[in-house]
Amino acid sequence: MFDDLFDLKPTSTSPVIDELQLYLSTEPEPVADALSWWYEKCKTYPRLYRMALNYLSIPATSVDVERLFSCGRLLLSHIxxxxxxxxxxxLLCLGS
Structure with a gap:
């Protein structure tokens, strides 16, 4: 399986680095909706688009965590x- 491993030549440039260099070489532009901008550019920057989508989709609040702690306090008394x-x-996972 690995017989031809040493015959493989390393590529001079990586597509990921080329994509990043292309993005960094463009002029900044003002946008109202970052997700829409990345969706429009998904063909040009496929890997960066996926990373931006993951990053921009993170919730900005900790409401879910606070709700879980509140349920835990009701479930377990302090004493x-x-x-x-x-x-x-x-019980906490099931929400009962």
């Missing part, structure tokens, strides 16, 4: 709890 760790984890 005593007879639930095991596994039971507590299962």
């Amino acid at each position: 005593q709890s007879q639930l095991s760790t596994t039971s507590t984890w299962a």
Whole structure:
């Protein structure tokens, strides 16, 4: 399987580096919606588009985490709890 490994020649430039260099060489332009701009440029910058989509899709708030902590406080009293760790984890995951 690896017999021809040493016969392979390394490429002089990587498509990823070429894509990044192309992006960095363009002039900045003002945009109102970054996601729409990246969607329009998905053919030009396919790898950067995917990375930008992942980055720009991160929620800006921690509401889900705070809600989970609030449910955990209602489920477990500060004084005593007879639930095991596994039971507590299962109840919080199921939302019961």
